[in-house]
Amino acid sequence: MFASVCAALAGSAHVFAGDPPDDLTLQLVANGLSQPIGVTGSGDGSGRLFVVEQAGVIEIVGVGTFLDIRARVDSSSNEQGLLGLAFHPNERWSVYGNVSRGGREPAFRDLYDPQDYWSPPPQDLDPEELTDFELGARYTWATGGANLNLYYLDFDNAIVWAGGLDNNGDPVTANGAVTEHKGVELDLEWAPRPRWSGRLSLAWADNTIVEFVENIWGGGSMDHSGNTLPVSPEWLGTLELRGGAGPVDGFLQLRFVDDFYLDNTEDMRKYPEINGDHDYIHRVNEAYTVLDLGLEADLGRGLAELLSARRVALKLRVNNLTDKLFTTFGYFDGYEPVWIVGATRNAYLGLAFDW
Secondary structure (H helix, E strand, O other): OOEEEOOOOOOOOOOOOOOOOOOOOOEEEEOOOOOEEEEEEEEOOOOOEEEEEEEEEEEEOOOEEEEEHHHOOOOOOOOOOOOOOOOOOOOOOEEEEEEEEEEEOOOHHHHHHHHHHHOOOOOOOOOOOOOOOOEEEEEEEEEEEEEEEEEEEEEEEEEHHHHHHHOOOOOOEEEEEEEEEEEOOOOOOOEEEEEEEEEEEEEEEEEEEEEOEEEOOOEEEOOOOEEEOOOOOEEEEEEEEEEOOOOOOEEEEEEEOHHHHHHHHOOOOHHHHHHHOOOOOOOEOOEEEEEEEEEEEOOOOOHHHHHOOEEEEEEEEOOOOOOOOOOOEEEEEEEEEEEEEEEOOOEEEEEEEEO
């Protein structure tokens, strides 16, 4: 039996120890339950009562089963099972936090160097460990929503890119004793009308090598402590606009990638006599912005029925609409930086069939 105290002390606002008052009564609310451990209201004014059963079932009193996850719940012990239920306190706002600790062993690609296969493993890497702190919030309104996430990641023995590729194109990695990653991520999305929408994504990051001394050929060493991690843009951004009229839908996407360093030296920050030389080639990939366009036209029911398809569409995509010249990545070939050039304007045209 599941019972509730429902006639609360008609003439008194206090509960006294000893014999119960004469006007205190018990009312049967529900029966036939199995191991009920909690009851709560939904807070929406409906008056519904939700009963939590330890085995993994939530019942709505007088209505029926609200949730059944018994196949995923282990309730074999007194302190195991489904132990609670909480409803969202606000329909528009949600807030979350996370603290976690994890790690990983070096992957095969981190350890194995095909140029030095006769003495495996040529790269002596330790497992990396991570402590992650995150705090975020989401707010929604009638035509859109916004997400904000703050994070701080503390890596021990982080496996970082050393800034080069071997002759087979495989990245050379090393343990960067301690690295810190902190940043802010913002997503805005809105849809003022059917088929018309937009999305803005922004990210700011500060990824730093706290402690890392790299041994180099000839018995020397380079202290990278305090430098920015390579291939780590400070700012990233994407703006996407979508719209449609009649049989045609389309989108415009603007992507921004901030500049970033090619290796752990942060463009030889600690060696001004080198990076100040007139002939020095800076180890930086410059920031770039790219605009892409996409169009899709529904070719109509007649053609679709002729081909026994539900829908046939003509699709066009144009990447790098402004034909901008830019580089997307870089690495070291010996002592010289090498950049990988992004594609110039290119277009794709095709048919899409939906059967």
